[in-house]
Amino acid sequence: MKGSSRHMQKNKLKAVLATAAIAAVAFVGAPTQAHAAGLKIAIMPKAVNNGYFTAWNQGAQKACKEIKATCTYLGPTEATGPAQVQFINQVIQKKYDVLVISAADQNAIVPSLNKAKAAGIKIVTSDADVATSAASSRVVAVLPAASARIGTAEVDWIAAATGGKGKIAVLSAAATAANQNAWIAAMGPYLTQKYPNMSWVGGTVDKSVFYGNDDPTTSTAQFDAILSQYPDVAGIIAPTTVGVLAAAQEKKAKSATVHVTGLGLPSQMAPYIEDGTVEKVGLWNPIDLGYVAVYAGAAAKAGTFTGKVGSSFKAGAKSYSVVAGGIAYLGDPFTFDKSNIETFKTIY
Amino acid sequence: MMSKLSALRGNIGWDKGVGILLLVTLIVGSLITPDFATTSNLGFVVQDIGEIMIIALPMAFLIIAGEIDLSVGSALSLVSSTIGYSFAHGISFGFAILIGICVGAATGALNGFLVNYLGLQSLAVTIGTMGLFRGLCFVLLGNTPVNQLPDFWTGLGVNNIPHTFLPWSFVLIAPLVFFAWILLHHTKIGRWTFVTGISAEAARFSGIPVKRFKFLMYVATGVMVSLAAIVYTLRFASASPDSAMGYELTTIAAVLFGGVSIAGGFGTMWGVIFSVIELGAIRSVLQLINFSSNALQMVSGALLLFSVAFPKVIELLKSRREARVKKPSPSLASMRSVE
Numbered sequence: 001m002k003g004s005s006r007h008m009q010k011n012k013l014k015a016v017l018a019t020a021a022i023a024a025v026a027f028v029g030a031p032t033q034a035h036a037a038g039l040k041i042a043i044m045p046k047a048v049n050n051g052y053f054t055a056w057n058q059g060a061q062k063a064c065k066e067i068k069a070t071c072t073y074l075g076p077t078e079a080t081g082p083a084q085v086q087f088i089n090q091v092i093q094k095k096y097d098v099l100v101i102s103a104a105d106q107n108a109i110v111p112s113l114n115k116a117k118a119a120g121i122k123i124v125t126s127d128a129d130v131a132t133s134a135a136s137s138r139v140v141a142v143l144p145a146a147s148a149r150i151g152t153a154e155v156d157w158i159a160a161a162t163g164g165k166g167k168i169a170v171l172s173a174a175a176t177a178a179n180q181n182a183w184i185a186a187m188g189p190y191l192t193q194k195y196p197n198m199s200w201v202g203g204t205v206d207k208s209v210f211y212g213n214d215d216p217t218t219s220t221a222q223f224d225a226i227l228s229q230y231p232d233v234a235g236i237i238a239p240t241t242v243g244v245l246a247a248a249q250e251k252k253a254k255s256a257t258v259h260v261t262g263l264g265l266p267s268q269m270a271p272y273i274e275d276g277t278v279e280k281v282g283l284w285n286p287i288d289l290g291y292v293a294v295y296a297g298a299a300a301k302a303g304t305f306t307g308k309v310g311s312s313f314k315a316g317a318k319s320y321s322v323v324a325g326g327i328a329y330l331g332d333p334f335t336f337d338k339s340n341i342e343t344f345k346t347i348y
Numbered sequence: 349m350m351s352k353l354s355a356l357r358g359n360i361g362w363d364k365g366v367g368i369l370l371l372v373t374l375i376v377g378s379l380i381t382p383d384f385a386t387t388s389n390l391g392f393v394v395q396d397i398g399e400i401m402i403i404a405l406p407m408a409f410l411i412i413a414g415e416i417d418l419s420v421g422s423a424l425s426l427v428s429s430t431i432g433y434s435f436a437h438g439i440s441f442g443f444a445i446l447i448g449i450c451v452g453a454a455t456g457a458l459n460g461f462l463v464n465y466l467g468l469q470s471l472a473v474t475i476g477t478m479g480l481f482r483g484l485c486f487v488l489l490g491n492t493p494v495n496q497l498p499d500f501w502t503g504l505g506v507n508n509i510p511h512t513f514l515p516w517s518f519v520l521i522a523p524l525v526f527f528a529w530i531l532l533h534h535t536k537i538g539r540w541t542f543v544t545g546i547s548a549e550a551a552r553f554s555g556i557p558v559k560r561f562k563f564l565m566y567v568a569t570g571v572m573v574s575l576a577a578i579v580y581t582l583r584f585a586s587a588s589p590d591s592a593m594g595y596e597l598t599t600i601a602a603v604l605f606g607g608v609s610i611a612g613g614f615g616t617m618w619g620v621i622f623s624v625i626e627l628g629a630i631r632s633v634l635q636l637i638n639f640s641s642n643a644l645q646m647v648s649g650a651l652l653l654f655s656v657a658f659p660k661v662i663e664l665l666k667s668r669r670e671a672r673v674k675k676p677s678p679s680l681a682s683m684r685s686v687e
Contacts, residue, residue: 048640048642049642074641075641077641077642077645078593078594081588082592085584087635087641089392092388093386093392093636105493105584105586105588106493106495107495107584107586107588108493108586109584110495110585110586111502111505111506111585115506131495133495134495176491178491
């Protein structure tokens with residue numbers, strides 16, 4: 001028994017050594033790949049299988065066609081930094097020229113982005129940026145609009161609906177949602193300054209926020225809670241696609257008179273805009289985000305765009321310039337109402 | 349006892365089988381894509397599997413001893429969060445790492461205590477602590493990850509050993525792997541592990557302090573998880589409360605695919621080591637040939653199912669053949685006589 005196990009041990013060792021030897025041989029040869037004629041661009045969402053990013057990729061592919069680049073849409077199935085890192089490695093390994101990425105984790109992917117940068121890959125973050133301290137890891141960030149502007153634009157929309165008067169409440173996502181909190185913070189002072197006849201239902205904006213947790217059922221319940229707690233509420237801003245949809249549905253079901261606006265997907269909001277339940281919602285256009293980011297990356301690779309503050313690049317007919325923090329903003333959020341919903345509901 | 353023995357027989361070649369599969373993957377991989385068999389890619393693969401490899405070693409011991417730990421991913425995150433929290437509150441990074449290791453050992457001690465001294469099911473206990481540790485991460489850090497760790501330390505996590513293609517973590521992992529192999533297959537502790545897994549009762553009768561032994565095994569798991577957490581934190585240059593999501597399942601899948609019996613009592617360290625490397629290698633190959641990431645997800649699941657089903661099928665075939673040999677059918681007997 002002992003002898004046979006020792007024998008096996010020996011065999012095992014042989015197998016191990018053989019494996020190691022072949023592995024070593026297999027890994028030593030490092031053939032270099034010839035450079036392709038057109039640009040090779042990787043388009044990496046936080047996670048594939050997400051409708052928002054499918055639209056984002058549509059825009060990217062459109063730009064790729066225009067500049068005759070080869071674009072590959074690749075990324076993880078779960079939106080985490082470590083999962084994205086494996087794909088960034090792949091981008092380095094396959095010697096892409098440009099990486100357009102929506103950062104699933106603002107820190108964890110930074111070391112890998114730095115490696116990609118060192119390998120000569122031009123990186124553009126789009127939709128979601130890396131941490132401010134890591135801004136140097138990419139050429140530029142292409143983002144929808146400054147946080148403050150997203151918040152204040154929503155105040156303008158609700159003011160247009162209520163005729164610039166009445167009490168307003170907010171139906172947000174989760175209490176910890178960083179984006180929503182930044183937008184809401186910008187709404188508070190803007191409303192009081194710009195619209196003297198409007199006010200917050202709870203006195204201040206902080207006391208007028210209800211959290212639907214981006215869950216349809218909770219959002220509906222919170223919508224009802226706003227109506228019963230503040231029967232005189234004139235308008236509700238829902239800065240989340242889930243919240244604004246729930247609000248529109250419930251408003252219609254209850255035949256409520258309160259005005260509703262917020263950030264909504266045109267495809268989801270179309271029935272409520274068409275029947276007048278909601279006058280107007282807005283959202284940036286993920287198609288534009290992808291489109292502009294590809295142009296930024298291509299320009300950086302060509303050496304015509306540095307990403308420095310004040311520098312600019314062209315995407316289609318428009319020119320975009322870089323502001324503090326190395327960011328290029330698309331501009332004001334895009335709005336959808338009866339006049340254009342027909343077109344956009346089929347797009348995203 | 350009997351079925352265990354036959355499972356043992358059916359399993360004998362499994363670890364070698366995984367080794368051969370790894371070999372095939374390496375060869376096929378280098379043939380079908382020029383980007384696979386390069387030093388830089390090897391570096392990526394080594395870095396990619398580092399944490400899983402470190403955790404798979406104690407996990408192999410635990411599963412062979414008839415226990416399991418589902419809290420390793422959350423515990424890794426808790427250690428990482430502790431390091432980040434300590435550093436953000438002005439403690440030097442080196443000392444923060446020491447605190448992290450203590451917290452890691454404590455997570456293992458808690459699991460070990462609940463399982464061994466309160467006699468609770470390890471599956472249930474560690475599902476509970478998985479949630480507990482993850483919750484603590486958010487208590488510590490809230491929703492704000494800690495970044496801008498000292499360059500010296502993140503350099504260790506991110507850069508390669510000078511003049512090589514191997515990441516610094518290799519310096520830590522290679523000795524650990526070797527040590528784990530020696531410990532399982534060439535020491536008393538290894539023998540105790542197998543005996544405990546086959547029958548805790550028998551182990552007790554033969555004088556093994558089973559409770560204390562398994563308690564210490566959990567503590568050791570906690571310490572190993574801390575080491576993985578250090579590698580993880582440095583590699584991603586940040587500490588985040590949602591670190592290492594799903595690592596427990598990846599690790600357990602790798603251990604089982606390596607031929608360790610989920611029922612305990614059987615397994616080899618080489619099988620586990622090959623298995624972890626194989627999972628990294630196959631993912632790399634599939635990614636480099638632009639395999640869709642949805643399909644990629646299915647591969648590790650399929651491999652695991654295959655590894656669980658294959659020995660069982662062999663066993664069934666064998667017992668059927670044995671039955672046939674014992675009671676040969678007339679036609680078979682006549683054929684034999686013709687021969």
